[in-house]
Each structure stands twice: as C-alpha cells, then as structure tokens.
Amino acid sequence: MAIGLVIGRDENERKKMSSYIQEWMDSLLAQDPQLDLRLYPNLGDINEIDFIVVLNAPTGIFKEFTHVKAILTLTAGVDSLLSDNSLLPHIPIVRIEDPFMADDICQYALTYVLQYMKQVEHWHNLQKHHDWDRRVPFVFSSKTIGVMGLGYLGKRVAVTLSQLGFTVNGWSQSPKEIPGVTVYTGQDQFIDFLQHTDIAVCLLPLTLNTRDILNKNTFSHLKKGAHIINMGRGEQLVEEDLLAALDSGQLTGATLDVFRQEPLPKDHLFWDHPKIIVTPHIASITNPRTAAVQVVENIKRMQKSEEPIGKVDLTQGY
Numbered sequence: 001m002a003i004g005l006v007i008g009r010d011e012n013e014r015k016k017m018s019s020y021i022q023e024w025m026d027s028l029l030a031q032d033p034q035l036d037l038r039l040y041p042n043l044g045d046i047n048e049i050d051f052i053v054v055l056n057a058p059t060g061i062f063k064e065f066t067h068v069k070a071i072l073t074l075t076a077g078v079d080s081l082l083s084d085n086s087l088l089p090h091i092p093i094v095r096i097e098d099p100f101m102a103d104d105i106c107q108y109a110l111t112y113v114l115q116y117m118k119q120v121e122h123w124h125n126l127q128k129h130h131d132w133d134r135r136v137p138f139v140f141s142s143k144t145i146g147v148m149g150l151g152y153l154g155k156r157v158a159v160t161l162s163q164l165g166f167t168v169n170g171w172s173q174s175p176k177e178i179p180g181v182t183v184y185t186g187q188d189q190f191i192d193f194l195q196h197t198d199i200a201v202c203l204l205p206l207t208l209n210t211r212d213i214l215n216k217n218t219f220s221h222l223k224k225g226a227h228i229i230n231m232g233r234g235e236q237l238v239e240e241d242l243l244a245a246l247d248s249g250q251l252t253g254a255t256l257d258v259f260r261q262e263p264l265p266k267d268h269l270f271w272d273h274p275k276i277i278v279t280p281h282i283a284s285i286t287n288p289r290t291a292a293v294q295v296v297e298n299i300k301r302m303q304k305s306e307e308p309i310g311k312v313d314l315t316q317g318y
C-alpha cells in the first residue's frame with residue numbers, strides 16, 4: 001500500500017512549505033514507520049497509490065488517480081478541494097476532524113467573545129485618555145451567542161461556550177440535539193435564530209447555500225449592536241454590507257479570520273477599520289503532529305473497509 005502526499009499548488013509553493021511538508025512526512029511516519037509515503041510529484045507508479053493525502057493540491061491532478069481508495073484532505077473545510085473539476089465522483093473524500101484543532105477554534109471564539117463581552121477595547125480606549133469612567137460591563141447572561149453551523153467544529157464551540165456559562169444558541173441545516181444549546185433548524189428558523197443573537201459566530205461550511213449568507217438582510221435581524229465572528233469562509237461575508245451595518249450601528253464590531261481574498265490585500269479597508277479585527281486565517285491551522293493521528297487511523301480503517309472519521313457528504317458539499 002502506497003500513500004501519495006500532495007502539498008502545495010506548484011513548485012514554488014512546495015519550496016516555501018518545505019519544512020511544513022517535512023513535518024507532515026515525519027508526523028505520518030511517526031504514526032506508522034512502515035508507511036510507503038511518496039511525496040508529489042515523485043509518486044513512482046501512480047497505480048500503486050492507494051490513498052492521496054492533500055493540502056492545496058495543484059488544480060486538475062485528480063483524474064489521474066482512478067484507483068485510489070480515498071482522498072484525505074488536511075483541512076477541515078473542503079470547499080477549495082471540491083471546486084476542482086478533476087475529482088472523480090466515485091472516490092470518497094475525507095477531511096480532518098482533529099480535537100486539537102477544535103480546541104484552537106474554541107479558544108479563538110472565546111478570546112473574541114470575551115473581548116466583546118468584557119468591552120476590552122472600551123477600557124483600553126479609556127486608558128489611553130487617562131479616563132476613570134466606571135460602568136458595569138455586560139453580564140454574560142444578558143448576551144446570547146448564536147453559532148452558525150453545528151458540524152464538528154461549530155458543535156464543539158457551542159458546547160464549550162455553553163459549559164462556560166454563556167447563553168448559546170445554534171443554527172444548522174439538520175435538526176441536532178446538543179445539551180445546553182438551543183438549536184434552530186433550517187431556513188424556516190433562521191430569522192428567529194438571528195433575532196435572538198448578540199454575537200454571531202460563523203462556522204458554516206462554504207456551499208451554494210451559505211455563500212454570501214452574512215449579508216445586510218442577515219445583519220438586520222441580529223440584535224441591535226451585535227458583533228460577528230467569522231471563522232467560516234470569506235465568501236460567506238458580503239463585505240460592503242458589513243461596512244454599512246457597522247456604519248449604521250446595527251453591528252458594533254466584527255472579528256474576521258477569513259476573507260474573500262487571502263492574503264487580505266494590503267490596501268483593503270478592513271485593515272484600518274476601527275470596528276474590525278483582522279486575523280490572518282489562524283483560528284486553527286492544521287497541526288501535523290496531532291492531525292497525523294487521524295489521517296493514519298483513517299487509512300487503517302479504510303484498509304479494513306471500515307468507515308473513516310470525517311467522510312465528506314458529496315451531495316451536501318461538506
């Protein structure tokens with residue numbers, strides 16, 4: 001059994017990512033030193049490859065891999081991979097569901113939820129002006145967090161925040177039972193969900209249904225003065241609608257980790273906007289040391305014809 005490791009869009013990117021690629025090789029081999037791991041483009045006889053493990057693979061390569069048992073992607077989101085027209089429909093795709101990545105996502109959400117709840121920026125501004133203006137910060141129970149998307153990561157965020165004492169609602173396509181979290185389902189309950197939300201945390205997968213979902217209509221239904229945290233995908237946010245909602249005061253802030261164009265262009269308005277926090281897509285970065293455990297376990301499962309963890313539903317697109 002051979003495994004092809006395909007990381008990087010082209011030679012240039014592979015060079016830049018060489019130490020990350022090496023970390024992946026080492027981490028996968030640490031899980032199983034017997035793995036016949038082959039690094040793209042030196043895959044040898046392509047018919048010997050049983051699994052391909054990919055991250056930012058070159059576009060259009062997949063039609064060659066007619067015999068692989070699965071494509072394992074090293075990302076949580078699969079939108080970029082699924083946009084590759086060379087994918088063969090009969091080959092399953094498996095994504096990363098790494099508990100350590102989920103912890104990173106939870107900690108990111110918590111950081112910015114607390115920043116909003118505890119009005120950190122307000123106190124810092126007062127300090128700049130040596131201004132001793134005491135006022136009661138928001139109490140946790142007076143604000144509701146609405147997690148959009150209750151997949152592997154969204155559910156973890158909702159549960160973690162709820163266990164910490166926040167009031168948490170969630171919204172997902174299909175009905176879910178999550179202890180401590182009030183779940184709204186489908187398009188019918190979307191507006192109701194928004195109307196109860198002070199902090200909207202987006203962890204939706206990017207699909208045709210969720211593209212542009214953070215738009216002026218959505219913002220108008222959130223509670224006045226709401227904050228949004230986008231950890232989903234940049235294409236879910238209509239940028240000019242966000243700017244307008246911040247200007248009007250309908251939203252008081254946005255924390256954005258993902259963007260339509262990444263890296264965010266140097267002259268983009270978001271960089272200097274006083275109500276926007278920009279982070280460079282770091283809410284969670286796949287860590288080879290932790291994620292390799294799942295990749296190798298999934299390969300072993302599939303060799304035994306067992307279902308892998310994190311199999312993508314190709315009809316849903318996530």
Ligand code: GLV
Nearest residue numbers: 074075076077078
């Ligand atoms: C990051 O955004 C990922 O999809 O893993």
